[in-house]
Amino acid sequence: MTRIDDETLGDERILWRRILPHGIINDEGRYRPQSIAFVDRRTFEISVFVADMADEDSLMSKYPGESLAAIPARLPRSLGGIVARTPENPDAAHRVIVYPTPSAMKKASKILAENAQWVRLIKSPPEN
């Protein structure tokens, strides 16, 4: 599916990314997302939600063991990505970050993980 950048979404808008327990690193007491938390080799699209269009509790009620991290829309765009609407998804807050190449996705994942801010951090270890 061809994606186009959502130009109505300003660079300052905040995007939320669900982070699974496997994607969290305890780095000498500081918890941070692992870069692979911002990689998707199945769809090559990184699913996010526009924070001011979503309700945190409602969003996370389906994923009680998961965490939520925030990045500004500016960040993936500055790394060559776009933030695109997903007409097939009924949730109006849903967007996907798409990069021109898998290499760009991989490199950007490092920057996104390093700069993400926790909105909700669940420190429990993964079940597997």
Place this chain on the structure above:
Amino acid sequence: MNKLQSHVTTLGDPRPWLAEAHRSVSRLALLPDNWDGEGSPAPKPVVIEEALRVLSEIEPYEMPMAQIGPVPGGGLGIEWRLGERDLNLEILPDGSIEYLKSEKTATGFDVDQMEDGQIPRDQLAKVHQLARWLLGSC
């Protein structure tokens, strides 16, 4: 016990980082399909086998603890951080291997300073080079 679990648990007395990495891979081998709630397949057997092969390849090195996690699509990611250097290996769903070298500067990580590439499965000598880079010996 399946073949992969057997492989993991019958290894000798590896270094602490390697023992922990084996435990992580062993746990991830048990992930079910749709582990991410988004339809991702579980890590495939070829991915588990390649991850273990790569880890065994760098057994001689005093690596820091590895962070290992599943990647949507059926792969695995292995991450090491030592000082300002990060080394990421990713085992893709088809068993191929990619790497990413990153080094923090005063302003943080910079994509223009990163190096990524593929590691052919029959050329794991590259993994030694990457391990030595992380450890600051090259």
